Amino acid sequence: MFLPEFGLNQHPQRDALYAELHSRPFQVIPCPARITHIALLSSREERQAQFQHLQNLHQRYGVEPPQEEVSCYEKTFGALRVRRETHMEFTTYTFINLQACEEVCPFDYTGISPLPEGWLAALPGQVVAAFHIALEAARTSVEEDLQLVRPYFEGKRLVGSSPQQGSARVWGSFQLHRDGFGRFMVLNHSMSDSQLGRLTQRLMEIETYRLMSQLSLQLAREISPQLFDMDQQLAVITQALTENQGVDERAILADLTDMAARIEAFRARSTFRFSATSAYHQLVLTRLEELREDELSGHLTIKEFMTRRLTPAVQTCRSVGERLEDLSRRIDRASDMMRTRVELSIQHQNQTLLSSMDKRSQVQLMMQHTVEGLSVVAISYYLVGLLKYLIDALYDSGVAFNKSLVIGAMIPLVLVAVWLSVRRIHHHFMALADKQQAGPKQD
Known part of the structure; x- marks a missing residue:
């Protein structure tokens, strides 16, 4: 090659690109x-x-x-x-x-x-x-x-x-x-x-591409009735969602999911075939233009025959392909609507549940306060009992004092001390909980 002699870097596909033509x-x-x-x-x-x-x-x-x-x-x-x-x-x-x-x-x-x-x-x-x-x-x-x-x-x-x-x-x-x-x-x-x-080559290509473009016609005829049925079913579902009269969201969402799966199966079968049909049809039209035909004795020319017979078949395949895409989009929109309805229903249930839990929490808090009050009394009772043993020991050892008066005066002091201790412990745990809750938000 002469290009390397001039220090030019040749693309590795350059020879293949020339040979392709x-x-x-x-x-x-x-x-x-x-x-x-x-x-x-x-x-x-x-x-x-x-x-x-x-x-x-x-x-x-x-x-x-x-x-x-x-x-x-x-x-x-x-x-x-x-x-x-x-x-x-x-x-x-x-x-x-x-x-x-x-x-x-x-x-x-x-x-x-x-x-x-x-x-x-x-x-x-x-x-x-x-x-x-x-x-x-x-x-x-x-x-x-x-x-x-x-x-x-x-x-x-x-x-x-x-x-x-x-x-x-x-x-x-x-x-x-x-x-x-x-x-x-x-x-x-x-x-x-x-x-x-060249004329013979064009005739062979016209007939070959014409037949290849028609391979998808039978597939389009098989799919079309099923698309019609799904279209009607989707219309009924949409109408039910519009009227909002006791619809079963789970059942409707299951139907939509089933239709979406069937649509994707049809698309998997037909996408390549319909695309190939369009490409082959375009090749046929190009070769027909290259013929530059004139009419013979009142007979249909090849171009007129193809335009009349082949084009409707290709349009049928294109129409079915467009219906597939349109139905797929409509099913997706209906599915989104159903998911939104289900999510709103779940959110409403969650709000109801949270409200119920809040009420229960309030009741539990009141019960907790009650229990705390009883706990103060119980702890004070046992603590006074322990202190009474100490007072009895001092009294028996010869220390002179009014034992009944001391025990009676000690009871309110113990109650106050126990109550303050319980409140301090309560506030400590509440502060610890608030700190743990505030920690992730700061991160």
Whole structure:
């Protein structure tokens, strides 16, 4: 690389970024030719098995097989050209038979006719798109096309257009035929091999992306009735909350939780599929614009057909996706309302409980004061009894005094002393409790 010579630091992905634009080049296809295009949904394991199956095809033809899988691989085996492209969730195979036999029906001898027997049947993956394209030189006028083309499509209604300002004429039915494949016929008027390759590539992408975009339609149809039922159930719950007539908060919250779980399950199943549908649909519209079609003999063009048939299906999927998101938000709001109601109810219960506890505390405090008064009397009684023994001892030892008067005078003094001691102990513990309570607030 020349950049390091100038002391410039090259980004590690610079070469890959340049190569990405050329990883899927347009093909150069001569006319006449027979083409078969197949798109298969593939898991990672199936994609690896497909690559090994492609290596097996090389071995059958006695050709050195590829050792490393790439996003786009192309190989020619005599008159058969094979192109394999890997995409995010599917793999495409394009088989081009360069030996077109004009003596037979163009769809009897197709792009897969030269393949070894049994090779195609063993190809891993689920087929989504499979169709033949017959490339022929235009030898008739537009008016004579229908008489020539219609028998090849088994009498099915045709869609026709003249892309690239009349350089070719394209006919197709967008339906499956008795061999299980779709069919297109391209009558080349003045296109070069490169232009014909680009036109063919666009047709293959339109049909493939069209089918891939419709994969979510069945899922949308399955989900839609259940969304309607949940919408009605949510409306009933909301109305009950509005009227506030003896609702069971726990039961309603359980119903909302169940609906939220079901919505999340639907979203897990559909989010990727609906997003892919939107992306594939946009690719179809882009390829249709690139065709630059003109109408043929009053037939629907490919763009008109797609706009009429495909767009409503995509809109259905988009609508179901939007309903999922809207219902999810409404359930969340209703759940928040219910949680608020439950929290307010709990707070009211707590206030009632605290009020009851306060009353009980007051009663306990009054009882405590009573007990303290009785305790003072009891302690004073026992203390006077002890002091009486001391007075008796002094009196018996010969000390002269009025024993009854001393004991009587001592009783109120003891009562006061005991009461003051109890009050001091009480105030000490109260101050200690206040200090412990004030400690965390200061921290």
